Amino acid sequence: MASLRKLKEIERDFSKKHIDISKVGFYDSVAFMREEHSNPSYLNNYAKYIHLKKYDSTYLSMVREKVPFIANLLFKELKKDGRLGACVDMSAILSRILEEEGIWNHMVFGSLSIDYPPESQLKGGHFWCVDYTKGATAAHAWLVVPPYQIVDLTIKLQPYSEGQNQYLPDILLSEDVKPYTPVAKDLINPKIIYDLQREGIKDVINHTLPQFKAFNSIFPAVSTVYSYSSLHYIPTSVSAPDAPFEQAVNLKLNGRYGYNIYVDIIKPALKEQGF
Structure with missing residues (x-):
């Protein structure tokens, strides 16, 4: 109620x-x-x-059929192109494509923490919103596409250096999520945490991201699991594409901008599948 x-x-x-x-x-x-x-x-x-x-059952069935199909086509284009770290641009283009197909969604910016399986011998991975190289900004981007709570096409195609991608999915489409309570190290580079604590600052999250706690109460962090890797998605803001789809030039894969990828590749494939 x-x-x-x-x-x-x-x-x-x-x-x-x-x-x-x-x-x-x-x-x-x-x-x-x-x-x-x-x-x-x-x-x-x-x-x-x-x-x-x-959302009624007919709509949800349509989403569960179309979104994985579209996501796979778009992922193949990204992998073929070879670009890494394209989370913001890919999320924006996917958001526009889904809108063209009548599918409700919104973009999310935030942090991502990953706990790899013990046998990997890898330390936890972090995309910090507060880091030395970029100040306070979006570390990662993904979509919410009900019933999917997380749609992430770029988690595997990041500039990893220790083989982390072998423990991550090509595409993450997750309906099954659990609540997650983020701590400072999920959002902030530990070196920054250490420096701030030395200065006597105890609540480093509130100091560096003063709007986070209020935002987190409305858009909470969630966790999901892929093949024994735990992935913690921590929203810090919502976003939306900032240009009409036909005019967007933020992403170019294999010689095509996002709108052309949709018109030339995705839309014909959807038609062929009877969508």
């Missing part, structure tokens, strides 16, 4: 602001962008709406 009340509250707010919620990707509407201009965190409401929205 609580989730239903929250959904109705969000829908009333959209209605009050004359935002049409009938179409996937309505964050692109003039009315929504007008509100977002005065309230930069307003995109959170789009993400919350997607989390709370009720």
Whole structure:
């Protein structure tokens, strides 16, 4: 009942602001962008709406068929191209492709911690939001595509140096997640934690990411497992593609931008499969 009340509250707010919620990707509407201009965190409401929205069984069956098919095609293009660390760009392009197919989704930025299986003899892997090389920013990006709580096409294709990718999936599509309580080392480079603690700062998360705890209460961290590797996804913000799909030039794989990949490769393949 609580989730239903929250959904109705969000829908009333959209209605009050004359935002049409009938179409996937309505964050692109003039009315929504007008509100977002005065309230930069307003995109959170789009993400919350997607989390709370009720989906019927026909829709969910369609998503479970289409999303893995599309994800595999896009992953093959990325692997063929050879680009590593393309999480933000790939998530943005996949988000747009899914919107074209009428599939609700939103982008997530955040940290990722990985516990590898003991036999790997690998230390835990971390994509820190707070690091020396980049300050406080997005360390990793993925999608929420109900019923999938995590859709990650780039987890394996990162610049690993110790063979970590052999313990990771090509594509992560996870409905089965568990709550995860993040600690400082999930978000912040331990060297920074050490330096801050030496300065007498005890709550290093609040010091470096002052909005995180409030955000985490709405968009909590989750864990999933792949072949004995535990993957902890810790959202720190939600995002959305910042250009119309046809104009997006953030990702070019094998000579094609994202929209051309969709038109030339994915859309014909979907048609061939009878989608």
